[in-house]
Amino acid sequence: MIILRLTCALAAAGALMTTSAAQAPRSPWPAGDEIGMANTLGPATWQRCATYLADPKAKSYELSHLRSNTMPQSPFGVPLRDRYRPTVGIAGTRHAFNGEETVSGEAGAQGTQMDAIGHFAVLPEAWDGKGEFPADKARYYGGYAQADVKPTAESPLQKLGIEKVPPIITTAVLLDAKSHLGRGSAMQPGQAVTAADIEAMLKAQALDKRGLMPGDVLYIYTGWGDNWKDPDTEKFYYTKGPGLAYDAARYIAEKQVVLLALDNPFTDPVAEGFLQGKAPPPAGAPEGLPFAIHHTNLAESGIYQIQNANLGAMAQDKVWLSCTIILPLRAQGNSGSPVRPVAVGVPAQ
Template sequence: MRSPTDNGPAVSRQEFDALFEQVRTWGRWAPADRGAWNRVGADHVRRAAALVRSGTVVPLGRPWDTAAGPDNRRPALHYMSDLGDAETSGPSGPSEPSTHKDFVGADFHGKGITHLDALSHVAYRGRLYGGGAARELVGSGGARFGGVGALGPLVTRGVLLDLPAVQGVAWLEPGQAVHAGDIAAAEEALGVEIGEGDAVLLRTGRFRRRRELGPWDADAACAGFHVHAVPLLAGRGIALLGGDGDSDVRPSPVEGVHSPVHTLAVAAMGVPLLDNADVEELAAACAGTDRYDFLLSVAPLNVPGGTGSPVNPVAVL
């Protein structure tokens, strides 16, 4: 029986490199910088649309977080750039209508903002997905390969793996790893099976724990997938991986690799990651309908050369 905070067996760098080669999909698709999103075609969209029954719409994006904290070291910015007091006046007085304008900005990679990681976000041994040298393809002006602008929107079948519900707990403790056996047990208990082109979302209960116990440094300890679970996900042919953490269990079980699931998903498999999605409302909706698949829409900002984008994904049941 694993301890609630057991992050799983240690993995050597040699074993990790073998896993990387096992799940690698370089050269499989064109355009290459859309990676596994090339799996999702019109048939996938139609099948996802057929899952819409009640019409319940569930947003998954966290509120824009402008407060510093242990899990938000680089707070987002939001300030007003116009309060309606700078309108041009005409011969008859102030021009109407007055308007109010604001500025928003974020260094969004981290634990504070719901965001998508594009394929240019992660390199392993100096190589991006597909094998290109990161130093040659990513510079101060952005990425020339694997930018978020190349991805476009994703509409596909989403699958929620609600591990706390399956295990009969309120949340997984920080540091608890999710293994391939846990995924299989969740599929059986929840009556859902991960398929080709799916978006897989993991609920660890992070945001319920955060609301009840307060924030903590999720870079130091958080629940997530162990690297030994990745071959199962790769074998199912997923298009997107994400959830209420950043998919990685922390501390990392891999010697010298701080984000091994990021590395395998993005740099080896070409699977973008959806980080920090608040799936608590979605979990309640799935439990209420006793089904754990739904239409999922993820539309990143069209930022040419960007390594990712803030997003507000939407699940429709």
Template sequence: MDPRWNLFAASTLVAALTTSSALAAAPPDPDHQAMLENSRQHIPLPPWPNGDQAGMGNTQGAGTWQRCAFHMARPDARTYELSHVRSANMPQSPFAAPASSEFDPTSGIPGTRHGFNTESVSGNVGGQGTQLDALGHFGHLATPWDGQGEFPADELRYYGGLTQDEVKPSADAPLSKLGVEHVPPIVTSAVLLDASEYLNEGEPLAAGTQIDKADIQGMIEAQGLGWRGLQPGDVLYVHTGWGSRWDDENGIYYGMGPGLDYDTMAWLAEQAIVLVALDNPFTDPVPEGMLSGESAPQGVPDGLPFAIHHHNLTQSGIYQIQNANLGEMARDNVWTSCTMILPNRTQGAAQAPVRPIAIGSPTRP
């Protein structure tokens, strides 16, 4: 067996916890454990070869499909929509041009009995709504930019050490590398952790709250998942409760939010998860006032206030989904599931709208 699996063996061999917590899942059945054990031999592990453009997407394949199929085959499984419906009234990111739709009049074709309806979409559709970040979405400089003069884009470095010239050779060019077309179909098992329940008695986490490694590990145990932990190629969904503000009319949703602690991502990279998604706008924690330059998260490297974006996209190759719709799945205590994530494939795009789904079995009575 590949010795790198020693990193994951402990969480796999621990027996399921027996707990009276409302979060707790039923103990695992032997078939589930045997399937997980068998799937491991089919899942590649990092490091990836030079020139790689898929990051942790390389974990996807026969092993993750096997884990997905297990959940799909359960007779009590149901489908969960993990995206928000796009509409003219949805909140919109301040970092992207607003997305909008124009609905055309019903038209016909002369000489036929046909009628048809169409619409036109404009704006930054990849940066609004439930969306996925490709690895080329973020780069980083060696030192912070002082905001004076032209932004020194030529000095950026991207995932795998790629340069600006290699990734985006001119200002109006699509991405030559690390674009969304290199994101593989993500078909795998998912773990949902309910931070709202675990950290705040079911209420939305406060803006700026940082979910750290101890929180992640605590939720895994509290939800009865210590026997499996996080597997390579897993998707990690984290329910913060912030998504309940999606329909608020006061604009608070995109002004701030809870998120992941910076050091947590190094540990999650060691677990080789393929993607992380929260029901929040940034994945990063954004305390009140951060977007206006008045504050920043604690514990992040100098000049990297969006340190989770930085680590995932430029260092570890973990994909991100923002604005996931996780409330219904959390209410049903669907802690493990099959998930399928297929972003739109626009050549050279840094982001894409996405419709993730999960297929899993409710455990809440």
């Protein structure tokens, strides 16, 4: 999850200094919609799932990383820290029990996590980083104003929060960009998966006739997730990474993909030095919108996102099609959530 502090840092570094006309959030669904592309889910996607669930050769895959105090953690969210309590009991009984508590951390911004549509908004022009941030001018998916979504600085999201997400039970397509674009190596920092790349991978994986269907989840294995190490002693994973190209975000919106997940920290491509203001925004990004994939998916198209997906095992087994089930926590008014996506599919013979 890329939160406001990152945007402020980039503004101060000059990455957002140019002025651009805001791209108005739009929605193909009726006025008042809060679930975006989740409108494509229902009996049709459940029926597509049934084939994979019923196959006797199917295998289940965990698509999240283990959460721990020593896992890689985003520098733009409060580090997650759990404290483990001693075993205790109840006087007069034979019971003993254990527990733990979260003592700090932004749970929805660490580990494998999912963005709510209300995580991102857009301003009518680029903020110069001076003075108070003009939050009152922000516009969200579906044209919601700041007063509709987050009326005060302390309020939870009144619209577009993570609790609005219905259970995502649908078919998933996995594209192996590590093999196709990296030739067996992880994609490079700042490298982007384009719309043409998606079509080429669909063809290479014999999925071109099927293509992407409304309500599909799209998983893209870049190989960057191979850098996820726990304990995170190198502090490398969150410094940069490959991502999706702007034209690809438009492409998956046209296909009505419900959710996009990559094995990377930012969804957007982040080149070496970009987070420090020493590299330009990704090629093709609209002026003033360096995190154009977040903007397009969340503020315009209503496509959900998962960061830090664990896709290596499924890619190794060449499970290009599967049934996936994704359930974020129903945390009222939150802009994101820890998530445990799973998939059921048949390994290649």
